[in-house]
Amino acid sequence: MEKAHAKHQWRSNTLPALLTVGPVTLVLVLLVAIPLIYVVVMSFCSIDQYYNVQLQFTLDNYKRLVSANYMKIYAQSILIAFVTTLLCILIGYPFSYIIARTQSRRKKLLYMLVIIPFWTNSLIRIYGWRTFLGTNGWLNTVLQFLHLTKEPLDLLYKQGTTILGMVYCLIPFMILPLYTAIEKLDGSLLEASADLGAKPVVTFIKVILPLTSSGIFSGSIMVFIPCLGYFFVSDILGGGNSDVIGNLIERQFQSGNNWPLGAALSIILIVITLVLVKLYQRMGGDMDSLGV
Amino acid sequence: MGYIVEINGVNKIYGKNHVVKDLDLKVEEGEFLTLLGSSGCGKTTTLRMVAGFEEPTSGSILVEGEPIEEKEPFERNVNTVFQSYALFPHMTIFDNIAYGLRIKKVPKAEIKSRVTEMMELVQLEGFEKRYPSQLSGGQKQRVAIARALINRPKVLLLDEPLGALDLKLRKQMQLELKRLQKKLNITFIYVTHDQEEALTMSDRIAIMHDGILDQLGTPTEIYEQPRTKFVATFIGETNIFDGAVVKVDGGLITVNVENGSIVGTGQDFRESEYISVSVRPEKMKFSDTPVENFSIQAVVKDYIYVGSVIKCIVLLPNGNELKIERLAGETLPKPGSVIYPYWNPEDAVLIHTQSDKIFEAIENITFS
Amino acid sequence: MSRNSKRKAKKARNGIFCGLVYLFLFLPISVIVVNSTNATTSKPYLSWKGFTLDWYVKLFDNTQLLQSFGNTMIIAVVSTLLATIIGTIGAVGIYRYHFRGKGIINGLLYIPVVIPEIVLGISLLTIFSKVNIPRGMLTLILAHVTFSVPFVIFNVRARLSGYDKSIEEASMDLGANRLTTFMRITLPVLAPGIAGGALLAFTLSIDDVIISYFVNGQTKTYPLKVMESIKSGVAPDVNALSTLILIATILLVVLTQSGIFSKNKEHS
Numbered sequence: 068m069e070k071a072h073a074k075h076q077w078r079s080n081t082l083p084a085l086l087t088v089g090p091v092t093l094v095l096v097l098l099v100a101i102p103l104i105y106v107v108v109m110s111f112c113s114i115d116q117y118y119n120v121q122l123q124f125t126l127d128n129y130k131r132l133v134s135a136n137y138m139k140i141y142a143q144s145i146l147i148a149f150v151t152t153l154l155c156i157l158i159g160y161p162f163s164y165i166i167a168r169t170q171s172r173r174k175k176l177l178y179m180l181v182i183i184p185f186w187t188n189s190l191i192r193i194y195g196w197r198t199f200l201g202t203n204g205w206l207n208t209v210l211q212f213l214h215l216t217k218e219p220l221d222l223l224y225k226q227g228t229t230i231l232g233m234v235y236c237l238i239p240f241m242i243l244p245l246y247t248a249i250e251k252l253d254g255s256l257l258e259a260s261a262d263l264g265a266k267p268v269v270t271f272i273k274v275i276l277p278l279t280s281s282g283i284f285s286g287s288i289m290v291f292i293p294c295l296g297y298f299f300v301s302d303i304l305g306g307g308n309s310d311v312i313g314n315l316i317e318r319q320f321q322s323g324n325n326w327p328l329g330a331a332l333s334i335i336l337i338v339i340t341l342v343l344v345k346l347y348q349r350m351g352g353d354m355d356s357l358g359v
Numbered sequence: 360m361g362y363i364v365e366i367n368g369v370n371k372i373y374g375k376n377h378v379v380k381d382l383d384l385k386v387e388e389g390e391f392l393t394l395l396g397s398s399g400c401g402k403t404t405t406l407r408m409v410a411g412f413e414e415p416t417s418g419s420i421l422v423e424g425e426p427i428e429e430k431e432p433f434e435r436n437v438n439t440v441f442q443s444y445a446l447f448p449h450m451t452i453f454d455n456i457a458y459g460l461r462i463k464k465v466p467k468a469e470i471k472s473r474v475t476e477m478m479e480l481v482q483l484e485g486f487e488k489r490y491p492s493q494l495s496g497g498q499k500q501r502v503a504i505a506r507a508l509i510n511r512p513k514v515l516l517l518d519e520p521l522g523a524l525d526l527k528l529r530k531q532m533q534l535e536l537k538r539l540q541k542k543l544n545i546t547f548i549y550v551t552h553d554q555e556e557a558l559t560m561s562d563r564i565a566i567m568h569d570g571i572l573d574q575l576g577t578p579t580e581i582y583e584q585p586r587t588k589f590v591a592t593f594i595g596e597t598n599i600f601d602g603a604v605v606k607v608d609g610g611l612i613t614v615n616v617e618n619g620s621i622v623g624t625g626q627d628f629r630e631s632e633y634i635s636v637s638v639r640p641e642k643m644k645f646s647d648t649p650v651e652n653f654s655i656q657a658v659v660k661d662y663i664y665v666g667s668v669i670k671c672i673v674l675l676p677n678g679n680e681l682k683i684e685r686l687a688g689e690t691l692p693k694p695g696s697v698i699y700p701y702w703n704p705e706d707a708v709l710i711h712t713q714s715d716k717i718f719e720a721i722e723n724i725t726f727s
Numbered sequence: 728m729s730r731n732s733k734r735k736a737k738k739a740r741n742g743i744f745c746g747l748v749y750l751f752l753f754l755p756i757s758v759i760v761v762n763s764t765n766a767t768t769s770k771p772y773l774s775w776k777g778f779t780l781d782w783y784v785k786l787f788d789n790t791q792l793l794q795s796f797g798n799t800m801i802i803a804v805v806s807t808l809l810a811t812i813i814g815t816i817g818a819v820g821i822y823r824y825h826f827r828g829k830g831i832i833n834g835l836l837y838i839p840v841v842i843p844e845i846v847l848g849i850s851l852l853t854i855f856s857k858v859n860i861p862r863g864m865l866t867l868i869l870a871h872v873t874f875s876v877p878f879v880i881f882n883v884r885a886r887l888s889g890y891d892k893s894i895e896e897a898s899m900d901l902g903a904n905r906l907t908t909f910m911r912i913t914l915p916v917l918a919p920g921i922a923g924g925a926l927l928a929f930t931l932s933i934d935d936v937i938i939s940y941f942v943n944g945q946t947k948t949y950p951l952k953v954m955e956s957i958k959s960g961v962a963p964d965v966n967a968l969s970t971l972i973l974i975a976t977i978l979l980v981v982l983t984q985s986g987i988f989s990k991n992k993e994h995s
Binding site: 079080081083084086087088090091092094095096098099100101102103105106109158161162165166175177179180181183184185186187188189190191192193194195196198199205235238288292293295296297298299303313316317320326329330333336337340344354355357 | 741744745748749751752753754755756758759762812813814816817819820821823824825826828832835836837838839840841842843844845846847849850851852853854857869870872873876880881905930933934936937940941949950953954957961965966969972973976977980984
Binding site: 410411412431432433437438439441442443445446447448449458459462463506507510 | 891893894896897898899900901902903904907912915916918
């Protein structure tokens with residue numbers, strides 16, 4: 068009986084498990100876990116004069132990265148990410164709410180209209196903003212043509228421009244989870260709240276907000292974290308005045324050629340990410356609602 | 360002639376849960392056998408072990424004399440009708456029913472004729488191109504049955520198939536299933552928690568309780584001669600009196616219970632043995648004067664009219680209720696009156712309690 | 728104010744707000760489309776020199792651009808295919824079977840989703856260079872598979888949780904072995920989830936900038952070619968290509984949407 072049982076277990080449990088989960092495990096271990104471990108190792112390495120990585124344990128990289136200059140950029144990144152997330156919530160929430168709860172027959176169309184712009188290459192769209200906002204760009208041309216301004220507005224290459232670009236790129240990651248969360252809202256709860264005497268504002272604070280908070284949380288995570296790494300937005304629109312941590316990393320792997328330093332920067336970014344995710348989980352965030 | 364299904368010494372243990380305990384059950388060919396019990400008693404687990412979705416922890420299961428415990432579900436000649444119907448949502452009704460035949464690579468023409476024949480049998484002609492989501496509960500039920508039966512299994516396993524249907528439809532389907540079974544002469548093993556359903560449809564009932572087979576018998580045997588207290592109370596309604604035997608006079612047994620003494624008939628009962636006495640409500644009688652051999656007194660509390668029958672609620676001195684049933688139209692004493700319940704001694708079922716069985720076993724060891 | 732007029736005012740206000748948001752979303756798109764018809768011929772291609780459709784023709788002379796687009800397509804199709812297969816069977820396996828290390832795998836799955844892309848990009852770059860894998864199409868495809876697989880798994884898993892397992896038991900009960908059951912029953916019923924995951928993987932792959940930036944070696948993908956042009960000034964033919972892609976995707980969406988309504992119902 069024992070042998071037969073073991074054979075049955077193999078056939079109905081172990082073998083299928085191996086076959087189905089094997090490939091994924093391979094991908095995750097070889098292409099995610101091991102590379103990340105290697106990055107950690109590399110962050111403690113140094114380079115020789117030929118920019119080759121030396122396997123010699125050193126804390127120099129991290130020491131450099133806690134200097135004032137770097138701390139300034141970390142603070143700037145977090146500030147940019149924070150403002151971006153806030154704007155995404157302020158614009159995205161009402162928008163998602165209106166679209167998700169509309170009775171219009173064109174609801175699906177409205178939803179698709181949000182997604183369609185994002186099927187165009189994001190770089191070229193950001194470049195579109197540059198064209199629009201430049202000193203000789205569209206906006207200034209039109210404003211001057213209409214005699215609304217005498218001189219061209221200097222809109223590019225500021226922190227605000229970078230934030231605009233970030234919001235533009237990341238707002239769908241706020242809208243989509245919010246839309247899902249708001250759609251699940253049971254209309255009869257709102258009716259009950261009104262029935263019990265609550266004004267719309269009160270209903271919003273006491274009923275709608277708590278019930279859709281999961282959407283806000285997952286949206287915030289999906290906006291804040293990528294923001295720290297989106298170097299191309301600050302490159303194209305910010306012109307070097309609004310670097311985020313992503314820019315620092317990119318520089319070390321391209322022109323700076325100091326991979327260990329870049330690795331250490333990446334570790335710092337990972338640490339910040341982990342802190343945020345833990346915060347998210349602590350506030351009741353559901354890991355399963357990310358990425359769907 | 361052997362049995363078509365034999366369950367020998369089967370145990371099923373999940374971690375710390377001993378769900379099926381030493382089950383011995385032999386199913387005759389062509390019979391409608393029901394596994395009856397409340398949830399958690401092990402009946403569904405037993406069925407799934409015969410189907411192949413669970414493996415017995417120990418013991419063996421034979422189908423047509425061959426052991427099948429190591430066979431996969433798709434290697435067995437039994438088919439199942441699932442509680443949730445489990446119809447394939449992405450296939451038409453025709454394709455659902457034809458599925459088993461297609462797997463066996465039956466020729467197309469034969470598939471068509473057999474499916475058509477089966478759909479006529481379950482009265483679903485015209486539904487071939489529909490999808491499960493377009494069908495009502497009763498219709499889905501019939502598709503599930505057709506899909507299983509078309510494979511001409513030796514044994515059909517049904518896992519509470521009528522649970523989700525409304526009362527009227529359920530009663531209709533009970534008769535249809537019974538008719539189908541008789542017509543096709545296939546062995547049915549049926550699982551349900553509804554004792555009325557079991558009594559209506561079965562040739563034999565196996566009552567399970569806490570993983571143990573309490574009693575196996577025909578509906579009549581189960582109802583009239585329950586062998587354990589559980590069976591007596593599970594099937595139909597009954598009144599149970601617990602007490603010690605004070606006198607054994609041939610077949611007439613006198614028992615001292617909390618409210619007095621009563622009599623019943625039975626064999627193999629000894630004095631001072633602790634037993635239970637079961638009397639069905641419809642067998643209870645009462646008079647306004649004391650009756651010989653009985654010394655219980657009770658007070659009529661209320662009557663409930665249920666159409667053809669009147670349920671009488673009668674209070675015993677210790678606060679317990681007696682259930683008595685009388686036919687409508689009889690004249691009955693007013694609420695508040697004192698009555699003396701009694702019955703025909705042959706109508707009482709005397710049941711050995713478990714502890715006495717153990718006592719007996721110990722005695723036998725000592726003296727042999 | 729009466730309730731009715733209040734409601735109408737609210738509706739108007741909402742409409743204007745949403746309109747503004749849509750304007751915001753489509754503004755750069757319109758810049759791109761309009762600029763694709765710009766008759767300008769000199770860098771940085773910013774001033775308006777008149778309307779022309781010439782660039783849509785000149786586009787096909789730009790072999791480098793077209794090749795980069797071709798690369799992107801190949802990478803997207805191959806990586807989506809691989810990610811979908813690996814992800815689908817992975818999701819079924821994780822959901823269905825119990826094994827040690829399940830928690831670790833679940834945890835690892837979240838990393839590519841949550842971690843900033845740049846970290847994934849450089850980590851792959853460092854490991855590829857350490858193991859001496861030349862950067863190019865192969866590394867791009869591997870990278871794209873890596874970030875796509877978790878999305879496929881999440882999508883399929885969502886579909887799995889509403890799934891009645893007894894239909895698989897029914898299939899085996901009726902004589903189909905495990906493989907047949909998987910192909911004929913499990914996969915078709917999971918199809919919407921699989922399709923959703925595949926679509927997401929494809930979309931992510933076509934637009935991937937950051938990760939591709941690090942692991943591409945000399946191979947140019949379309950987004951990377953755009954990045955290159957941005958440094959020197961984006962010629963209208965790039966805009967033209969983007970416009971064409973946009974039109975193609977819109978058409979695809981319109982077709983599939985109307986296609987669903989005429990197809991026979993497939994439900995669960």
